Amino acid sequence: MSHYQSIIEPFALTHVRIVTGDESGTVLNNMTILVDASGRIEQVAPSVEASVPDEYHRLDGTGKTVMPGLINAHTHLFSQGKPLNPKLATPRGQRIVSKLVHSPIGVPYMAATVRHNAQTLLDSGVTTIRTLGDVGYEVVALRDRIAAGEVPGPRILASGPLLAIPEGHGAPLIALTSSTPEGARECVARNIAHGVNAIKIAATGGVTDAQKVGEAGSPQMSVEQMRAICDEAHEHGIIVGAHAQSAEGVRRALKAGVDTIEHGSELDDELIGLFRHNPNSLRGYSALVPTLSAGLPLTMIDQKTTGITDIQLENSKTVVSGMVNGARQAHEAGLTVGLGTDTGMTFVPQYATWRELVLLVRFAGFTPAQAIHAATQVNARILGVDDVTGSLSVGKSADLLVLDGDPLKDLRALEQPALVVAAGRPVFRPTVERFPKIDELLDGVCA
Numbered sequence: 001m002s003h004y005q006s007i008i009e010p011f012a013l014t015h016v017r018i019v020t021g022d023e024s025g026t027v028l029n030n031m032t033i034l035v036d037a038s039g040r041i042e043q044v045a046p047s048v049e050a051s052v053p054d055e056y057h058r059l060d061g062t063g064k065t066v067m068p069g070l071i072n073a074h075t076h077l078f079s080q081g082k083p084l085n086p087k088l089a090t091p092r093g094q095r096i097v098s099k100l101v102h103s104p105i106g107v108p109y110m111a112a113t114v115r116h117n118a119q120t121l122l123d124s125g126v127t128t129i130r131t132l133g134d135v136g137y138e139v140v141a142l143r144d145r146i147a148a149g150e151v152p153g154p155r156i157l158a159s160g161p162l163l164a165i166p167e168g169h170g171a172p173l174i175a176l177t178s179s180t181p182e183g184a185r186e187c188v189a190r191n192i193a194h195g196v197n198a199i200k201i202a203a204t205g206g207v208t209d210a211q212k213v214g215e216a217g218s219p220q221m222s223v224e225q226m227r228a229i230c231d232e233a234h235e236h237g238i239i240v241g242a243h244a245q246s247a248e249g250v251r252r253a254l255k256a257g258v259d260t261i262e263h264g265s266e267l268d269d270e271l272i273g274l275f276r277h278n279p280n281s282l283r284g285y286s287a288l289v290p291t292l293s294a295g296l297p298l299t300m301i302d303q304k305t306t307g308i309t310d311i312q313l314e315n316s317k318t319v320v321s322g323m324v325n326g327a328r329q330a331h332e333a334g335l336t337v338g339l340g341t342d343t344g345m346t347f348v349p350q351y352a353t354w355r356e357l358v359l360l361v362r363f364a365g366f367t368p369a370q371a372i373h374a375a376t377q378v379n380a381r382i383l384g385v386d387d388v389t390g391s392l393s394v395g396k397s398a399d400l401l402v403l404d405g406d407p408l409k410d411l412r413a414l415e416q417p418a419l420v421v422a423a424g425r426p427v428f429r430p431t432v433e434r435f436p437k438i439d440e441l442l443d444g445v446c447a
Contacts, residue, residue: 008039008149008424012052013402016061018044021068021376021391025369025408033066035398039424044392064418065406067372068391069127069154069399071379072353073289074241074262074340077114077142078135078174081349082435086309089209094173101135101173111138117350118142118153121343123430124351125417127399128380128389130157130340132200132241132262133174140195154422155399157383160191162200162243163229168220169202169209169243181228184221188232199233201226201258203242204249207298207316208345216315217246217265217322226256227280234282239384241289245319247271250326254278260287260382262340263295263319264326267333275335287336287382290327292359293352294342295320300445306346327364337364338382339375347442351432354414358446361411368408398424 012035018028032050034043043050052058078101087093100106114134121129131139143156163184164175171177176187188199203226205215226242233240239259244250247265254261254271257280267275278286298306298316308316330337341356342348357371366374380390389399400421405413420427 008037009057010037010053010055011035011057011059011426012050013059013061013066014050014052015047016064016066016402018392019065019067019372019406019408021372023370023373025367025372027408033392033400035421035424039398041392041394041396041398044394061402065403065413066392067401067403067407068376069389069401069420069422070125070353070375070414071128071383071390072121072126072340072343073130073260073338073379073383074291074342075121075129075131075350076133076174076342076344077117077131077139078110079113079344080117081344081347081352082438083307083346084208086307086312090211091167094171094209098173107138110135111141114138114142115151115153117344118146118156120350120432121353122152122154122420122422123427123432124353125401125414125420125430126154126353127420127422128155128383128385130198130241130383131159132198132243133162133170134158134160135174136161137194137196144195149425152422152425152427155385155389155397157198157385158196159198159200160194160196162202163187164202165220169204169206175202178225181224184225185228185232188229192233192236192238197238199229199238199240201229201240201242201253203244203253203258204246206243206245207312207319210311210315213311213314216319217249219246219249219252221252223252223256226253226258230257230280237282239282245322247322254286255280257281258286259283260289260338262289263291263323264288264330265322266325267329272329272333272335275330285336287338288326288330289338289340289382290323290360290364291340291342291356292324292327292363293348293356294345295323296359296363297347297442297445301347301441305441308346324363327360331364331366336378336382337374338379339371347438349435349438351434352442354411355442355446357411357414362446368411371411372407
């Protein structure tokens with residue numbers, strides 16, 4: 001039995017400043033938060049009024065800021081975020097890697113990798129994630145172990161393999177493929193039978209595995225195929241995210257009923273209208289998750305350094321300008337915009353979720369308070385977990401960050417949390433293994 005399986009011990013965080021995570025940046029001074037033995041928030045009150053039971057551990061938070069744990073709505077746990085090898089991104093390369101990761105050596109290696117990356121996310125202050133493209137069902141297994149309190153990690157919505165057309169984006173390495181609506185529906189059913197609680201579609205081509213100019217963003221899946229996927233997922237109450245990197249790709253995905261658009265494109269009035277009122281989506285609207293962290297470094301860092309091919313660079317130029325403009329337009333139109341980074345992709349380390357908040361402020365017109373709001377309350381609503389997390393409300397899971405600095409003044413305060421609490425379990429002195437060369441390059445993008 002590892003030490004981690006121990007029961008949750010109730011505690012009180014006293015004399016803290018609370019950043020609530022609302023859109024206007026509300027701050028509550030000199031507060032005390034009680035966390036009970038079930039790992040839930042029991043009380044949030046001014047310290048002068050709070051009574052702390054004797055058996056509770058007391059953590060003096062004088063001078064510290066507490067906020068809800070970050071939520072990252074777009075992650076991949078199969079890699080760490082170092083540059084991906086372009087040779088392995090070809091269909092042949094993917095087939096070779098795919099064979100390897102499903103081999104007797106590859107399966108335990110992948111299980112260890114996803115566990116390590118989930119721990120890194122947690123130690124960096126992320127207490128809930130959605131994966132959108134896994135090698136198999138290794139993240140589903142990890143999700144259940146974390147939920148049972150057996151291993152540390154964030155709350156996980158796991159997608160299993162994404163759904164693509166044959167040779168489409170993500171195939172064959174992290175995708176199930178089909179070429180008809182019936183086939184697409186069967187792929188969803190197969191994922192659900194394996195226990196997934198998120199679904200991902202590749203609606204268009206992508207940058208990472210593009211083999212020709214113009215491939216990223218070119219529509220790959222028909223509205224009918226995507227509608228079959230959405231119908232099947234929605235019958236089980238599961239939201240569907242779609243990788244879409246062109247206006248046409250976004251339009252088709254929204255018409256099919258997807259709940260979140262990942263990456264996005266330039267918007268027009270029709271698209272804005274479809275995001276706002278989407279009758280085919282699970283909840284009547286769709287959200288945008290821009291993932292600026294995955295795009296901007298590819299176009300802002302010298303190609304000699306990124307190591308991407310000429311074709312990948314050309315594709316990313318088109319896609320990234322659409323992504324950035326779309327994020328800004330969506331924000332200005334008051335659409336639901338969440339936060340995800342596409343962790344594991346080239347130059348998207350698992351520990352760098354905080355950078356996406358900086359990019360939303362720098363490139364999409366968000367205030368720091370709005371970026372924090374997107375990463376907490378808005379993401380919780382988008383992912384359908386707002387009844388359990390996303391805010392520091394009584395009865396919700398104790399998912400919180402304790403910071404030395406004030407994130408409303410400088411979002412970099414999020415880079416190194418003093419304490420992370422996930423479902424009432426504290427991670428004291430959280431540390432992550434960083435990639436200094438990559439961080440230096442990303443500092444240039446975030447500057």
